[in-house]
Amino acid sequence: MVTLLDTVGTKSPRHPEKAKRPDTEMLRKPDWIRVKAPGSAVYRETQQIVRENNLVTVCEEAGCPNIGECWSKKHATMMIMGEICTRACAFCNVRTGLPTALDPHEPENVAKAVEKLGLEHVVITSVDRDDLADGGAQHFADVILAIRTRNPKTTIEILTPDFLRKDGALEIVVAARPDVFNHNLETVPSKYLTVRPGARYFHSIRLLQRVKELDPQMFTKSGIMVGLGEERNEVLQLMDDLRVANVDFLTIGQYLQPTRKHHKVERFVTPEEFKSFATVAKTKGFLLVSSSPLTRSSHHAGEDFAALRKARQEKLGLA
Template sequence: MNIQTPPRLRHPEKAHKPDSVIARKPRWIRKKRIESAEYYETRRLMRDKKLSTVCEEAACPNIGECFSHQHATMMIMGETCTRGCSFCNVTTGKPDALDMFEPGRVAQAVNKLGLRHVVITSVDRDDLADGGAEHIAQTIRAVRHQNPGTTVEVLTPDFLGKGSAGEAVFEAAPDVFNHNLETVPRLYPTVRPGARYYQSLRLLDDAKRANPSLFTKSGLMVGLGETMEEVRQVMDDLRAADVDFLTVGQYLQPTPKHHPVDRFWTPEEFETLERAARAKGFLGVSATPLTRSSFHADEDFAALKQARQAALAARA
């Protein structure tokens, strides 16, 4: 008898959870699928270099546009995360050992794509003593070595329970240090149960204290059940940590097993969020339904530099 092994569940930790209906997207969320020759070329390069992208793993709605412009946000340290956040489409489980040659392949891919600004993110690696901080630092250095004209933005885990592990990343001196708060404190137990809100805030504060010239960045999703006032309070907390740039986007439910969408915020509400954030002193803000941390990150970085120069000139 030929017995077939059942396929591995992508999210085994969510298998017991009841399905929820995926809400129909409003017209301002729907996006036409783009699959150009450049799209397939970018995807093929990632396969050839044995690299993962958060664009694919997290089912980003902007993947067609980004890949077609040969932009890719590389996700290092494997495709398996040690956390089980209820919003995230990345696989949860026991990760493989770190690949010591991965930083070099990332640098090669950046060179091949001709990126002037690259965003590098990773899964959470709670299984590692330093949470993967040194591997991230090695990747920054490898990219810089092969691509001296490229600016580097990292979107890191929180290194929860790893002491001062984040210092290895700060010392590697990325141009932008990004760590997403994701949601408001009240929703952490259900949305981001493995994380701690104030630990994430402290990491952002530590990054700025370690290098005051470093640009810091954080992101939020709305549509998980938060209120406008709670979002405004998070903005205040981020400004207290001297965070420079804020992204706010609409949460989209990846599968019936994930956290349901509480509601779709309107474009007008996103405009209100952007005005509020700018009034609170952020150097840069991107708040639209389809905003994601690394979407148009190259343009955002250029705008950040200009905004800082203007602020310094105004004080002179």
């Protein structure tokens, strides 16, 4: 699954690949990582809109710790193309298996939900669909078109799979003109074999670089989790790799272990270390950096998009 700066220990494994893994130790969360349980009236209203439109959200599927805050503001991140992923990443709690057929009504249902929620900025993500010839690229484009048709003032951010071995897929998505193209690296390259075995680090870097080649004006974004055993110098090198690809926006958040069957949390990174990462990343040239224990790809996405546009204008001397 692609999104995942969003795991937090709410569900048990639902697929054989993860069920076969040995149990790992689950560290006690420090005070700075704790959040309030959801339950406001607006939260329940958001939940009802999601249910009425037969939608899947990464907020629920990945057990995001920020769901209470976001849904209380009617900010829900839609996860398209079903709730079954073709990959079994060691950090992710989304179900793995053989996905169902694409729902032809999903683009319009997503657009209706965006309208009902009154979203000025929406984030659309998906499971990996290695079973599809284009990896789901056309479905992403159809969702973007449906949202634009019904909600012309809403800005659109997408968080995509890597479209590995899907020639022409990226071009289809970029041609649909989302406002922000996000693809998460998730972790440093030395951890890919155990954390993200179905992906390739430098393919993901090249994907982000190619977006800028296709549309230099499109904002690009990527995110990682820390606490998986990476070294600081590896994180700094990753920042450099993203800047070579001209990525605009970097998010860094704490990995949270969903269950004992998932990759263990090696350590909880302190808030001070996150601030240090943010300082270094800004000096490397990112237009925007979000780095904190509870930072997630789509957390505060609307506010971040406004800040991203402002940062570009200031860089160009237009502000």
